[in-house]
Amino acid sequence: MNIFGISCFYHDAAAALCVDGKIVAAAEEERFTRKKHDFSFPINSIDFCLDFAGLKISDIDYIVFYEKPFVKMERLLFTYISTFPRSFKSFLAAMPVWMKEKMHIPSIIQKETGFEGPVLYTDHHISHAASSFLCSPFEEAAIYTVDGVGEWNTATYGIGKGNEIEILREINFPHSLGLLYSAFTSYLGFRVNNGEYKVMGMAPYGRPKYVDEVRQLIDIKDDGSFKLDMDYFAYHYKLENLTKKFTDLFGPPREPEAVFFNYITHPDKDHPEWDEELARVNQRYADIARSIQEVTEEVMLKTAGFLHKETGMDYLCMAGGVALNCVANGKVLRQTPFKNIWIQPAAGDSGAAIGAALYVHNTVLGNPRTYIMNNAYLGPSYSEESIKKWLDEECIPYTEYSAKELPAAVAKLIADENVVGFYHGRMEFGPRALGARSILADPRKPEMKDVLNEKIKKREQFRPFAPAVLVEKVNDYFDIGADEAPYMLLVGEVRPDKRKVIPAVTHADNTARPQTVRREVNPRYYDIIAEFEKLTGVAVIINTSFNVRGEPIVLTPQQAYNCFATTDMDYVVLERFIVSK
Amino acid sequence: MHLRLKIALTVISTVVVLSLLVYFRRFFPKPVERALEGLRDWWLPIAKKIGHGQTIVLLTIVYFTGIALTSLMAKCMGKDFLRLKGETMWLQRLQRKRKKDTLETLERQF
Incomplete structure (x- = not known):
């Protein structure tokens, strides 16, 4: 049984192929x-999935x-009638x-x-819900989905048992936690559906001084249900998000791309463009x-607490764009009675393609669950032979290592404070680079954060970098409340x-968003960190996505090389070949 | 025949003939086909702009008739589709949505 799940025409178009109950690509x-967050019909993704599985479109059920x-x-x-x-x-x-498009999906x-x-x-x-529960290792669990908006729903909860999913209750548009967060994303000068994680990154530089004002916008009950005061928002009838009432309450919005520094980012006031007034204004935004x-x-937290009481389940599965809020996720895990939580790594709309396919296979057709998503390496890969051939054709000098020697060589480069592009195996599915299309660096020097931000990623200075840590060492370095966080979806305190020891990945509030690495899942990546530990005594490296600001993560070795060539990256590792500047 | 009618018929018939020629351009010798393709390339952006204008006019009519009337009726009947005045609470999922999905229900786009 071959089933395609597809999502498109809103944001983050994607395709996922389910063969006999397993997501193969x-x-x-x-x-x-x-095109970042491309929403067009995912024909390239479909072609890749078919090609990978060796199937034709006529083989799809x-x-x-x-x-x-x-x-x-x-x-x-x-909505138009109401407004x-x-x-x-x-x-x-x-x-x-x-x-033109959305009414003609079948054609x-x-x-x-x-x-x-x-x-x-x-x-x-x-x-x-299916993208979370049916991919999770749990036989039964409570399910919580929360995003901007689907058809009507903006949040739902329910239960999953075996291959069954039942949604019990819902909150409907325009009352949306995701759209509330997006409204503030836009207010803070970032692009909606793109800059939400920047708001999360900016938050630790501020204090919760405006919580009462935010509460004027949203009524929250003890069971986590909420209702927005729509006088403050315009997204249900306008292309903009905010009304004058909103800006009257919070002041003028932050200019897009405005420089950000405040008394926490630069306690010594040593930013080259330091200005007291601007720092004060930025402090307010933070x-x-x-x-x-x-x-x-x-x-x-209130919803998760209520869900535990209501469903009596030990485990929680989460998905939807808001479930990418890893700070909130970490707190849900640590501060509610759930024993463990599982979050779909592609929690946004792209992951819904996986859910749609599995829902039909397991729940609708009644097939037992045989799939647990234990890694996100579901994308294309390029063979060593093709990479070598391309490097030779382009006359790009490289050093070839054996699979055994490579991890030690890469670890040495990182330990010598080089920034290394690491391109290996199948591409990740979802927004995070997890050691297949990653930039790796040494977390021991605080300056490394600025080097990466300014010279390579060309992104805002205030944004943190995530650590990758050997799974067995995670509790030595971080308090995330779990033994594993393979998808960078849980933020916890650095011990x-x-x-x-690892200042470059310790954020302003002493937290980090670690990725735990298992040898069974990605042996080469694991061995690099293990070799780095042998050299330095630190079982942590910096892992950031292999792209520059405004571009999607690299797909092909050529794109990886171009990214390396056009930035101040020191080395790029293309499978077993290391290229230097 | 009235002069205005004559002009209108001439314009319409010219457009129809040119459209047919462009549509069947592949049946003509190469130089004619190329000339007709040039004509099509010149006309397409103009046609798109006209189409866009027509869409706006049609949608405006729909909005200020259909949507406006329905909105007025909804307001008179006190309907609150967006639950702007309702209680803050988790809503019970509709009974029809709580039924177990089958292939037949999933074939529907609604």
Whole structure:
């Protein structure tokens, strides 16, 4: 039984191929088209999945679209009706796209892929729920999905048992935790559906001084249910997010791309563009970021606590864009009675493609679960032979290592304070680089953060870098409340005695977002960290995604080399070949 | 025949003939086909702009008739589709959505 799950036409288009109940391949369209968060039909991802599995489109039994388009259309129409005449511009902007594309999903699928079989449609939040529970190792669990908006739902909870999923309750548009967070993302000068993690990164530089103001926008009950005061928001009838009432309460929004420094980023006031007034204004923005982060955590913690009481389950599965809020996730794990939680690594809409396919295979067709997602390496890989051939053709000098020698060589480069691009094996599915398309560096020097930010990633200075740690050493360095965090989805404190050991990955509030690395999952990556530990006594390295600001993570060895060549990266490792500047 | 009608018929018939020629351009000798393709390339952006304009006009009519009337009726009936005034609470999932999905229910886009 071969089933395709696809998500597209909103953001983060993706395709996932399920063969006999196992996800064998999945990829996000942005990696192929090089447009970040590309939402177009994922034809390249589909082609890759078919190619990888050695299948033709005629071998596919079902294609499952991750949401129900007509229900979404219904929500739009009811919103326009409710907000008439303010919704006129939004109506004019949205309807042509709906008439041209979104109302014709079956014909688009048929035209683009040549698929003649049945196209199925799952509910958006069911897709999220399935992407989490049906990929998890749990036989039964509570399920919590929370995002911007699907058809009507913005948050749901339910239970999963065996191969069954039941959604019990829901919160509907326009009351949305995801859209509330996105409104603040836009207010703080970042792009919606792209810069939410920057708000999370900015929050530790502030204090929760505006929590009361944020509470004016959202009414939260003890069971985690919430309702927004829509007088502050315009996203339900306008292309902008905020109303004047919002800016009257919080002040003028931050300019996009504005320089950010405050009294915590530069306690010695030594930023080259230091300005007292700007630092004061930035402090206010950081305080607002911290306040919205705290309120988001409050909602998630209350919901998770309520869910535990309501369902009596020991385990929790989470998905939806808001489940990428790793600070909140860490607190949910540590501060609620759940014994463990499992979060879909591609918790946003791309992961819903996996959920849609598994939902049909397991829940609808009644097949028993045979799949646990124990890694996210579901994308394309390129053979050593093809890389070597390309390097030779391009006359790029390189050093070839044996598989056994390579980890020690790479670890030595990192220990010598070089920044190393690491390209190996199948590409990750989801927003995080997990040691297949990563940039690696030494976490022991505080300056390394600035080097990476300014010379290579070319991104905002305030954003932190994540550590990768040997799984058996995670509790020596971090207090995340779990023995494993393979997808960088849990933030926890760096242990006090290690903060000065790994300053480059210790954020302003002494936290970090570690990735635990298992040898069984990625032996080469694990061996590099193990060799680094032998050299330095530290079982942690910096792992950041292999891309520059504004671009998707690299897909091909050529893109990896170009990224290396156009930045101040010192070395790039393409499988067993090391290229230097 | 009235002069205006004559002009209109001439314009319409010219457009129809040119459209047919462009559509069947592959049946003509190469130089003619190329000329017709040039005509098509010149016309397409203009047609798109006209189409865009027509879409805006049509949607405006729909908005200020269909949506406006429905909105008025909803307001008169006190409907609150977005639950702007409702209690803060988790909503019970609709009964129809709680039924077990089958291949038949999933074939529907609603």
